[in-house]
Amino acid sequence: xxxxxxxxxxxxxxxxxxxxxxxxxxxxVANRNATVAEQESAQIEKQLEFDLARxxxxxxxxxxxxxxxLSKSGVERSGSGLRALRYNVEQSEIEKNIMDYNAQxxxxxxxxxxxxxxxxxxxxRQQSRMAQLQTISNTGQSLMxxxxxxxxxx
Numbered sequence: 337x338x339x340x341x342x343x344x345x346x347x348x349x350x351x352x353x354x355x356x357x358x359x360x361x362x363x364x365v366a367n368r369n370a371t372v373a374e375q376e377s378a379q380i381e382k383q384l385e386f387d388l389a390r391x392x393x394x395x396x397x398x399x400x401x402x403x404x405x406l407s408k409s410g411v412e413r414s415g416s417g418l419r420a421l422r423y424n425v426e427q428s429e430i431e432k433n434i435m436d437y438n439a440q441x442x443x444x445x446x447x448x449x450x451x452x453x454x455x456x457x458x459x460x461r462q463q464s465r466m467a468q469l470q471t472i473s474n475t476g477q478s479l480m481x482x483x484x485x486x487x488x489x490x
Contacts, residue, residue, distance in 0.1 A: 341482050348475030352468050359464020366457025370450040377446035384439035388432060395428045 402424065406417040 338482070341479055344475060344478050344482065348471055348478075351471045351475075355464045355467045355471060359461045359467075362460035362464070363457035366453045366460060370453035370457070373446045373450035373453060377443045377450075380439050380442045380446065384435060387435055391428070391432065391435070395424070399424060 399421065402421060406420070
């Protein structure tokens with residue numbers, strides 16, 4: 337084997353390694369992005385819990401203020417006073433449902449981002465493998481051409 341053939345072979349091997357490393361790196365980055373998106377989804381859930389707790393606290397305060405106002409005005413606990421309290425409860429349930437729905441949509445988007453990132457990572461890895469196969473093929477063709485296509489001796 338001539339020194340030129342050895343150089344071509346060594347360069348082919350080095351390119352093969354670099355392509356593999358690049359594919360693995362790109363896949364690792366995509367997997368990291370997927371993990372971040374999943375963590376953001378968990379944060380959305382925690383934020384919802386916090387927001388609902390604050391909402392309940394504010395709602396209890398509002399209901400207390402409404403009851404005090406009704407008592408001060410002399411309104412009995414029937415008729416319009418009870419309708420106002422019931423309306424407040426109904427509206428609070430609607431608000432909580434909206435908050436929950438929005439959080440679920442946000443989480444779904446984050447899970448979709450995570451899945452897409454993993455798919456991109458797998459594609460990057462497959463592309464690097466295809467490039468590696470191309471490098472092996474090209475290196476082999478170059479070596480065959482340099483040796484004159486013969487498979488034997490001198």
